[in-house]
Amino acid sequence: MPLAVVPTPIGNLEDITLRALRYLREADLVACEDSRRTGRLLAHYEIKKTLVSYHEHNEERLAMDLAERAKTERVALVSDAGTPLVSDPGYRLVAACIEAGVKVEVLPGPSALVTALAVSGLPSDAFTFLGFLPRKGRERTEILSRIAGEESTFVVYESPHRIGKTLAELPPGARVAVCRELTKLHEEVYRGTAVEAAEHFEEGVKGEIVLVVRGGAANVAGSLEDAVGRAREYVAGGESPSRAAARAAREAGFKKGEVYDRVAKG
Known part of the structure; x- marks a missing residue:
């Protein structure tokens, strides 16, 4: 048998x-x-x-x-x-x-890993599945460093209680897809940068989560200096400092406050 x-x-x-x-x-x-x-x-x-x-x-x-x-x-x-x-x-x-x-x-059949990868919109020709990330310690640090530096797509399972912390520890401009409650009534797929996703879920989240991340430095849109310079260009073009900072921060993968503080100082 x-x-x-x-x-x-x-x-x-x-x-x-x-x-x-x-x-x-x-x-x-x-x-x-x-x-x-x-x-x-x-x-x-x-x-x-x-x-x-x-x-x-x-x-x-x-x-x-x-x-x-x-x-x-x-x-x-x-x-x-x-x-x-x-x-x-x-x-x-x-x-x-x-x-x-x-x-x-x-038997072939359902898999949250494959479902999330397919719906993420991120490259899927080669990917690395990491399961659940360690909660803390050296191993977690090493894995996050690998994600930041390796040009690949990574798929991880994450707790709703720790997703915010994980997103905050990724490179701000890294492209991510946070896939929540896949195939269920309240399914949600949030696509954007890590910093945008962290802001989107900052009030908390429920349900089972699969996080898809495009690793590698090439996915970080620019440095903070680049973002500040871009915001100043937008201000020179007629935008308010607040709006310009928000736009440049989103494009470069930083928080608005980080850019606005520098722009407001002149």
Whole structure:
């Protein structure tokens, strides 16, 4: 019997394939992160199955047992949302099945990573997926430095409580797409510079977030001196200092106050 890795919707319950539903109906047991969440999905499609809780805290202990069961039973692996193994449990089970000689079938399906990348409007021919950023420390600093310096598109998962902090630590002019609640009722995709996105979400945000960033110095539109010089040109052309500073700051990826203070001093 094969182990079936079955993607589930990342939000909209209609985003599940006919093949995925067939595998879930034919499974003898379903290994899932949260039985309540998976139970709601199965109930929606009138599927009744034995559920086995399989998550990051017990996957090392259960992987070999499930691999043995997969020799004689149809085992389906799902995550709470999207494709298993992508920042979700499953690697140890797949590895255990391969080691035990159990065939592994992976069904194509929903992925927040791919959905965000496609909708971002940023180059997608080559990209780096970083999962969830470390909350603090040297590793976080090194990753953010890499994003700032490497000409590539980066995709990260971020908490709504930390998205503001992360945006503020990116190069101000870096092009970003903040993808929130993908496929759900309140889906939002904000595209702009990091500093613009930080201002847009400064009052807080809710929901699941995928952040897509175009890294590299080429994406920083200019230095603060360039922005100030541009604002002074706009003032000379008849714009008010406040409006000129806001326009130049937006174009160069800085906060309005940083530019306005310099322009107002003359």
